[in-house]
Amino acid sequence: MKEFKGKVLFLDRSDINTDEIIPAKYLTEIEKMAMKAHLLEDLKLDGFDVKKDIEGKAVIVTRENFGCGSSREHAPWALEMNGINLVIAPGFARIFRQNMFNCGMMALELAPEQIDLLFSEFAGDQAEIIADIDASSIFIRSEKSKATIEFQISDFDKTLIQTGGWVEYADNHY
Template identity: 35%
Template sequence: MQAFTTLSGQAIPFGAANIDTDVIIPARFLKTISRAGLGAGAFATLRETPDNVFDNHAGAPILIAGANFGCGSSREHAPWALADLGIRVVISPGFADIFAGNAFKNGLLLVTLPQAAVDRLLAVAVDGQPITIDLENQVVTTPFQDRFEFAMDPFRKHCLVNGLDEIGLTLGMDAAIGAHEARQMTDRPWLAGAAARI
């Protein structure tokens, strides 16, 4: 997983509330277990409209959304599609719990801010100005001296800053796992024999 410390860039001024995972990635695109190419289906229904906000801000790494973003069915394809679209951060007044868990496990930073702060960032994004997200200091800033602090679970912050997914966390405990296995072979040598018979 790619480490996240600071990101500056333009944002997609979406702002709609109650966007469910079927809007993020419609079911017709879920016939794959590969993450590659899902960005083409991200917000497909909305992108069918000419001059839509997503195509007008193609390549922007930040999405500004309304409240309850990611509600609906649990599909890990939703954060995969956002990441494949190039989005690394979603800013919203609130996220659905299951989506938030899936997003975190896939390295997508979710920033929760009050509606007034989100409205201000939407205005900055519409104006085409960059927004900066500093995860280490937990702050969102703009060129207009706006400064919005956000809360972040310490464990999730540690994982995102260090680029650690569940596999990375496990590999980080390699020495402890090796020491445990060595103790098992000393304390319970019959386990080695059972393993050899499998």
């Protein structure tokens, strides 16, 4: 099972699409590692510095409909190659969400007011998140504040995380 903990990158915008996460011109690459240097390269977000802001982050907290657009699994791979296995948002585009779990990664949905709380209490303060899959809760802390938030995860999604993804599961069962 992958690790779901570490420093948080806050992206305060809804509808961040997969072209922004990894532009199409890099889809000619066959190795996942080639995605690493280009994560969020075309993100349109005031104040975001692609050269500085990703380094050392392991979790993304963002807004509604993250990962909309293209079906490219290169988007989760670009995150994974940068050590980011967990994205937390009020909602995700269906294909992106499924791609995350299919790769044994986690696209975690929290209520909009819980996301608001994460932004208002923790953004900009070197926050860190630890997700506990068995307890279905995340623990977040910064120098100023801390909180524990419970979440719901379906048995299917949990199985994919715990077994490392959909290929092995499907090949064993069907």
